[in-house]
Amino acid sequence: MTLATILALAGEAAEHHGNVQAETFIYGAVAFVVFLALGLVTLSYRNVANRHAHKAEAYAKAHPVDQAQVGHGHH
Template identity: 70%
Template sequence: MTTAATLIALAAEEAEHHGNVALETVWYGIVALVVFAGLGLVTLSYRNVANRHAHKAEAYARTHPAPTHEGHGH
């Protein structure tokens, strides 16, 4: 038997044992969708965090003044 005939015979044998491959692998997509949705929710939970504690930000700004650019450097 040649290599091509062997490959054709193996492919035919595999086709008989397995049904629709897309239905067998659909769970990978579902799991990925759930994981990315969870990560998206985590990312959105950090939205606008800096503005939640304005009194702390104002106190920090008073004790740590903004740096002044005096023309030094590049």
């Protein structure tokens, strides 16, 4: 056998006929499920600050803030 014959036989063996879109559909489906799960996690944190507004108000009443300390540490 010559090198050309071996390459030709390898090319025929590696040749694949089929619907590439149907074969790779699972990657899109997995990505969709992952993004959907991440979206649900993000949505679960929606409005968290308002759920605990009573705690924030109680903390603010218990710890009055001096106006000189408000800001980024600049005087």
